[in-house]
Amino acid sequence: xxxEDEGEVRALVKPLHPADIADLFEQLDADHRTALTTALGRxxxxxxxxxxxxxxxxxxxxxxxxxxxxxxxxxxxxxxxVALIEELEPAEQEAVLDELSAxxxxxxxxxxxxxxxxxxxxxxxxxxxxxxxxxxxxxxxFLQTARDDVTDFWEIFVVSPExxxxxxxxxxxxxxxxxxxxxxxxxxxxxxxxPVDLDQEEVAxxxxxxxxxxxxxVDRDGRLAGVITADDIVHIIAEEAGxxxxxxxGAGDGDIFEPVVDSYKARVRWLIANLLxxxxxxxxxxxxGATIEKMVVLAALSPIVASIGGNTGNQTMxxxxxxLATGQMTNANTRRTILREAAVAFLNGVxxxxxxxxxxxxxxxxxxxxxVIAAATVFNLIIAGLAGVMVPLGLxxxxxxxxxxxxxxxxxxxxxxxxxxxxxxxxxxxxAA
Amino acid sequence: xxxEDEGEVRALVKPLHPADIADLFEQLDADHRTALTTALGRxxxxxxxxxxxxxxxxxxxxxxxxxxxxxxxxxxxxxxxVALIEELEPAEQEAVLDELSAxxxxxxxxxxxxxxxxxxxxxxxxxxxxxxxxxxxxxxxFLQTARDDVTDFWEIFVVSPExxxxxxxxxxxxxxxxxxxxxxxxxxxxxxxxPVDLDQEEVAxxxxxxxxxxxxxVDRDGRLAGVITADDIVHIIAEEAGxxxxxxxGAGDGDIFEPVVDSYKARVRWLIANLLxxxxxxxxxxxxGATIEKMVVLAALSPIVASIGGNTGNQTMxxxxxxLATGQMTNANTRRTILREAAVAFLNGVxxxxxxxxxxxxxxxxxxxxxVIAAATVFNLIIAGLAGVMVPLGLxxxxxxxxxxxxxxxxxxxxxxxxxxxxxxxxxxxxAA
Numbered sequence: 001x002x003x004e005d006e007g008e009v010r011a012l013v014k015p016l017h018p019a020d021i022a023d024l025f026e027q028l029d030a031d032h033r034t035a036l037t038t039a040l041g042r043x044x045x046x047x048x049x050x051x052x053x054x055x056x057x058x059x060x061x062x063x064x065x066x067x068x069x070x071x072x073x074x075x076x077x078x079x080x081x082v083a084l085i086e087e088l089e090p091a092e093q094e095a096v097l098d099e100l101s102a103x104x105x106x107x108x109x110x111x112x113x114x115x116x117x118x119x120x121x122x123x124x125x126x127x128x129x130x131x132x133x134x135x136x137x138x139x140x141x142f143l144q145t146a147r148d149d150v151t152d153f154w155e156i157f158v159v160s161p162e163x164x165x166x167x168x169x170x171x172x173x174x175x176x177x178x179x180x181x182x183x184x185x186x187x188x189x190x191x192x193x194x195p196v197d198l199d200q201e202e203v204a205x206x207x208x209x210x211x212x213x214x215x216x217x218v219d220r221d222g223r224l225a226g227v228i229t230a231d232d233i234v235h236i237i238a239e240e241a242g243x244x245x246x247x248x249x250g251a252g253d254g255d256i257f258e259p260v261v262d263s264y265k266a267r268v269r270w271l272i273a274n275l276l277x278x279x280x281x282x283x284x285x286x287x288x289g290a291t292i293e294k295m296v297v298l299a300a301l302s303p304i305v306a307s308i309g310g311n312t313g314n315q316t317m318x319x320x321x322x323x324l325a326t327g328q329m330t331n332a333n334t335r336r337t338i339l340r341e342a343a344v345a346f347l348n349g350v351x352x353x354x355x356x357x358x359x360x361x362x363x364x365x366x367x368x369x370x371x372v373i374a375a376a377t378v379f380n381l382i383i384a385g386l387a388g389v390m391v392p393l394g395l396x397x398x399x400x401x402x403x404x405x406x407x408x409x410x411x412x413x414x415x416x417x418x419x420x421x422x423x424x425x426x427x428x429x430x431x432a433a
Numbered sequence: 434x435x436x437e438d439e440g441e442v443r444a445l446v447k448p449l450h451p452a453d454i455a456d457l458f459e460q461l462d463a464d465h466r467t468a469l470t471t472a473l474g475r476x477x478x479x480x481x482x483x484x485x486x487x488x489x490x491x492x493x494x495x496x497x498x499x500x501x502x503x504x505x506x507x508x509x510x511x512x513x514x515v516a517l518i519e520e521l522e523p524a525e526q527e528a529v530l531d532e533l534s535a536x537x538x539x540x541x542x543x544x545x546x547x548x549x550x551x552x553x554x555x556x557x558x559x560x561x562x563x564x565x566x567x568x569x570x571x572x573x574x575f576l577q578t579a580r581d582d583v584t585d586f587w588e589i590f591v592v593s594p595e596x597x598x599x600x601x602x603x604x605x606x607x608x609x610x611x612x613x614x615x616x617x618x619x620x621x622x623x624x625x626x627x628p629v630d631l632d633q634e635e636v637a638x639x640x641x642x643x644x645x646x647x648x649x650x651v652d653r654d655g656r657l658a659g660v661i662t663a664d665d666i667v668h669i670i671a672e673e674a675g676x677x678x679x680x681x682x683g684a685g686d687g688d689i690f691e692p693v694v695d696s697y698k699a700r701v702r703w704l705i706a707n708l709l710x711x712x713x714x715x716x717x718x719x720x721x722g723a724t725i726e727k728m729v730v731l732a733a734l735s736p737i738v739a740s741i742g743g744n745t746g747n748q749t750m751x752x753x754x755x756x757l758a759t760g761q762m763t764n765a766n767t768r769r770t771i772l773r774e775a776a777v778a779f780l781n782g783v784x785x786x787x788x789x790x791x792x793x794x795x796x797x798x799x800x801x802x803x804x805v806i807a808a809a810t811v812f813n814l815i816i817a818g819l820a821g822v823m824v825p826l827g828l829x830x831x832x833x834x835x836x837x838x839x840x841x842x843x844x845x846x847x848x849x850x851x852x853x854x855x856x857x858x859x860x861x862x863x864x865a866a
Binding site (some may be wrong): 249 | 573579601604605612644670719729732736739747753754761765799852
């Protein structure tokens, strides 16, 4: 990738699929990315930029002239254009918007006026809408003339004179229907309409639930404003489910392309929170100092009770966070789910307590020590199972994202209860007297 | 939902969208599900069953007569039919297959001959294929006659006389192209072909990467065998990403509808594995018994070092597991990613060590104790960051699913190193002498 190879690089890269060129950028380090950006020049077009990872695109776009970015943006569908522009710094954003034609500029500014991660930002405005009184033949003729105005489409929307959606026709119906039939005979009136303000996670759930390929977006007055297609939703779903994993682990929403300082900031917050919960556990252990001094093996065994509890809590929490995210868990089955998780935790608790209690009793030739650790384990695992359901559920009801904050609370509960139960039972039973 | 209300129930439920009826089943408990199954009778059709959660559908289908199930199956596209039948017990499966027409039976048995979770099971065989030498007008006329044979379709496939795919035409191109043009002028030759044996996770990645709405599936001889559409992929992506969360937490692949005993079995294995890693940590602590006896506060502080390490390891591991699952991480950027994660872990380590070390030094008026815990924290967090990358990466290279097994190893490393470093430094520095 030296300067003299530019022509060669361009010749090698140009025949690739835009998604593969975008992948290539992701594989390179920062210096080579700059070199490739320069080498490709104008061949670094809308399709390539649209396919690039957000962090990598930020870096690449930062090196392009605003006119170059504006040219790429004007070739994109509104949804891709908005995805690119919304990530820019305000000054860069302004510079790029200034270079756009008035039409494109208005389209993008309208989209940016909708909340982040809402349907309004995901939709493309390019769509085909026809009146209800047309025949299929009229629609077919209209499409022959509309040739140059639209990109790919998968459904045709039937609208009232006020541009309110009345129904949809999949293109396969249009192609197989007798041509003398009316639009109103062929269209489906049952529609899944997406309000322009709807959060993208909700949009994705509706696509999943109703197995949609595309869906109409309506503005606040109920008029047809745009269309969202399944290929965009595929990205959203992968993103949202992936984000839940990262959030649960306290890693923010970063990926391996996020700048190091951003990753540091996102993660250190949760480590500090974890430090505070660690202090709670440490205080509990310290308060049993006298017992531990008499029987130091208690200090070695207590982390096992805490850690198994943490594990059980995490298992339940992961299941519940997914159930809440996918809409499986509702008021109707909350009670049943809590009982279900308590039952699983109880079975796990008894199994682990038997193994651990027997092992400890034999190893230390001390049946009482085995009994104490077994009892502490059963109770801590039941508490862990309940905490794994109640914490995410409670956070959701308070309007907090359960994926983000559940871990800290569940870990605090299972850790502190693990130490408290084990050391408490040991002290109360006079084990170390 | 008493017997006498059956008519009323049916009247209430029937007008709902099939996906909403399926949801209703998911909300009910087992007794009410049985009652609703009886009440709906034949109205419990293909569309409703196709939308139901796997565990719930198993339960409902178990109560239906094989003829009823066979009737529903014969109305489904092959992909939905296979999804239903593959979950049945072998005897039930046989009974249902016996009730099907010869055509349907062959189609489903062929699909079942492909590996589980492969493209061959996901595809539907219903599709439109045309020869290359036709004109657009001929294709349009053909579709008028093909009306009754196929369900919805989104693309038309162009095939050679040997039925090998040559290209695709999106329906919107067909509708807007001049009718006198040839198929070969309109079709796109660059295709994303899916081999029939490809794993569904790979299929989903290709749909994501190339923003596909539908894609051709080819058999082992390269002939067009079926088509996969984005609405099915939406389910797969949600499922796979959701599974990664559950696997990382050691909860198997269950959801809130999984029978309690299955959940117990899936989860207890990981708790037992965790118990074994807990024994490693306990042995390390026990080996420092003499030090702890002299200075019991070490027992209270050591779990903090272990726990913060576990947290750091989990953050990195979540990022890496996602990067591996989405194909972001490749040989080209592995070294860069390891350095990146080490850098983030180092920054986190220094921050937490400063906070924890200063706090401990002030609280116990013991600068040496503060220094020991700070040093142990920095080292453990760097180890945790490296383990968070290397463990999933190593498992992936060994052909093991990194989401399933990473947690146990990472936790074992961060826990045992946390105790070893802190208690080791304390002993070596003569802190408790």
